[in-house]
Amino acid sequence: MTNIAAALDQIRAIVGPSGILTDAADMAPYLAEWRGRFKGNSPAVVRPASTEEVAAVVKICAGAGIPIVPQGGNTSLVGGSIPYEEGREIVLSLSRMNRIRDIDTLNYTMTVEAGVVLTSIQEAAADADRLFPLSLGAEGTAQIGGLISTNAGGINVLRYGNTRDLVLGLEVVLADGRVWDGMRRLRKNNTGYDLKNLFIGAEGTLGIVTAAVLKLFPRPRQSITAFVAVPSPAAAIELLARLRAASGDAVSAFELMSRRCLDFALKHVAGTVDPLSEPSPWYVLTELTAGTKSDAFQETVETALGEAFEAELATDATLAQSDAQAKQLWFIREAIVEAQKFEGGSIKNDVSIPVSRVAEFIELAEAAVAEACPGIRPTPFGHVGDGNIHFNLSQPEGADTKAYLDRWDEICHVVNEVIFKLDGSISAEHGVGRFKKDEMPAIKGPVEFDMLRAIKATLDPNGLLNPGKMLP
Numbered sequence: 128m129t130n131i132a133a134a135l136d137q138i139r140a141i142v143g144p145s146g147i148l149t150d151a152a153d154m155a156p157y158l159a160e161w162r163g164r165f166k167g168n169s170p171a172v173v174r175p176a177s178t179e180e181v182a183a184v185v186k187i188c189a190g191a192g193i194p195i196v197p198q199g200g201n202t203s204l205v206g207g208s209i210p211y212e213e214g215r216e217i218v219l220s221l222s223r224m225n226r227i228r229d230i231d232t233l234n235y236t237m238t239v240e241a242g243v244v245l246t247s248i249q250e251a252a253a254d255a256d257r258l259f260p261l262s263l264g265a266e267g268t269a270q271i272g273g274l275i276s277t278n279a280g281g282i283n284v285l286r287y288g289n290t291r292d293l294v295l296g297l298e299v300v301l302a303d304g305r306v307w308d309g310m311r312r313l314r315k316n317n318t319g320y321d322l323k324n325l326f327i328g329a330e331g332t333l334g335i336v337t338a339a340v341l342k343l344f345p346r347p348r349q350s351i352t353a354f355v356a357v358p359s360p361a362a363a364i365e366l367l368a369r370l371r372a373a374s375g376d377a378v379s380a381f382e383l384m385s386r387r388c389l390d391f392a393l394k395h396v397a398g399t400v401d402p403l404s405e406p407s408p409w410y411v412l413t414e415l416t417a418g419t420k421s422d423a424f425q426e427t428v429e430t431a432l433g434e435a436f437e438a439e440l441a442t443d444a445t446l447a448q449s450d451a452q453a454k455q456l457w458f459i460r461e462a463i464v465e466a467q468k469f470e471g472g473s474i475k476n477d478v479s480i481p482v483s484r485v486a487e488f489i490e491l492a493e494a495a496v497a498e499a500c501p502g503i504r505p506t507p508f509g510h511v512g513d514g515n516i517h518f519n520l521s522q523p524e525g526a527d528t529k530a531y532l533d534r535w536d537e538i539c540h541v542v543n544e545v546i547f548k549l550d551g552s553i554s555a556e557h558g559v560g561r562f563k564k565d566e567m568p569a570i571k572g573p574v575e576f577d578m579l580r581a582i583k584a585t586l587d588p589n590g591l592l593n594p595g596k597m598l599p
């Protein structure tokens with residue numbers, strides 16, 4: 128019996144027959160991402176049901192030298208959650224670890240296992256009259272372990288921060304199978320290095336997150352959703368600054384989209400309606416929330432918008448009059464992702480830029496890609512409130528899709544040059560995975576890259592945790 132077969136027998140004894148998949152058809156959903164860009168092979172998909180089982184499995188793998196790819200909801204789309212084609216790594220899926228262990232309404236915390244899906248966390252918080260503010264397009268599938276491991280953001284980063292800002296404590300299985308119990312529920316703890324932050328955003332390369340203590344917030348009692356036509360990205364950024372100041376920083380979401388994005392959604396996604404009568408080159412979808420319900424809040428927002436009109440930062444706007452109308456406005460934003468698929472190949476750039484330089488970025492990047500690929504159709508949209516632009520690029524009309532997508536790396540390189548020039552980042556939300564790992568030495572520089580390697584070597588000396596991901 129080979130080493131791997133013996134190890135799989137030991138693992139089967141730990142997790143039971145239903146906790147291990149070895150049949151190709153059963154494993155298939157765990158070995159590819161839905162966009163189909165990354166595919167891999169594996170001797171087994173292991174689905175432990177408890178921290179003790181994860182620890183035992185990792186210990187067996189450490190002893191047998193079997194690499195491990197941790198996997199959550201498999202929505203990150205950069206190849207981090209998928210094994211390589213050689214089929215050496217097992218996939219360790221956290222999906223059976225899906226219990227909410229505790230909600231402490233006085234401490235404003237929730238304790239969850241890694242496999243809990245984000246919508247379940249949001250719903251459990253709401254049931255306890257609390258808010259868990261993390262919210263993003265993949266929330267019905269993404270798991271908290273994956274969200275922590277990619278330091279996910281979403282639409283409310285502007286107000287509540289990234290996942291990193293929402294985690295108080297972590298439980299992590301280390302590369303040798305030991306369990307680090309860092310499940311502290313403290314908001315202040317000045318006792319040395321903050322180890323939990325090493326694992327947040329580590330993409331499974333340093334340890335396996337098995338549980339977390341999350342921060343909760345009071346639930347907003349009033350929410351104002353507005354869809355605003357703006358003449359330019361620069362006007363949008365100025366509008367954001369004014370709304371933040373006027374409302375006492377009550378802006379929880381601020382999404383930018385170009386007219387082309389709206390046109391694509393209107394053309395391809397049933398149920399999308401243009402909420403304004405005249406077309407505008409750019410739009411903002413914003414949400415402001417308050418802890419108490421008052422007419423004064425509504426008046427403050429309306430006054431700030433009125434002043435924006437006078438300053439020619441906005442040309443038209445509609446405010447949702449009901450939850451249903453607010454949902455309809457958000458539907459437009461969500462439809463953009465879907466709509467692009469119908470316009471041929473789309474080259475994606477997950478960009479982060481200092482908020483004050485977003486307008487400059489869009490202008491320079493649009494010019495650069497137009498020069499590289501005449502006729503290319505940029506569709507910039509996204510969480511401009513925190514500087515995160517999805518600088519997606521639809522193929523020129525009538526172009527050959529394969530030939531266009533073959534230029535992915537070249538065109539991304541053109542965009543990256545602009546990002547670096549403006550002190551931005553080439554990954555704002557999806558992470559590095561396999562997709563962007565080769566860029567890491569250049570992005571980080573020699574000193575930072577050495578520190579990253581040293582941390583990896585300390586916590587995973589045999590390189591068994593998600594090898595070949597994030598770090599080249």
Ligand code: FAD
Nearest residue numbers: 199200201202203207264270272273276280281331336556
């Ligand atoms: P996976 O994709 O399964 O894994 C992600 C990485 O984490 C992999 O490297 C994996 O090995 C590792 N990992 C997973 N679980 C664990 C664990 N328990 N311990 C250690 N390592 C682990 N992101 C944003 O930030 N903002 C957005 O607005 C946003 N919108 C999105 C919209 C859509 C439609 C989609 C598809 C994705 C979006 N994302 C967004 C990306 C988002 O960051 C990821 O989808 C999510 O964080 C990953 O969670 P997951 O459970 O799917 O993790």
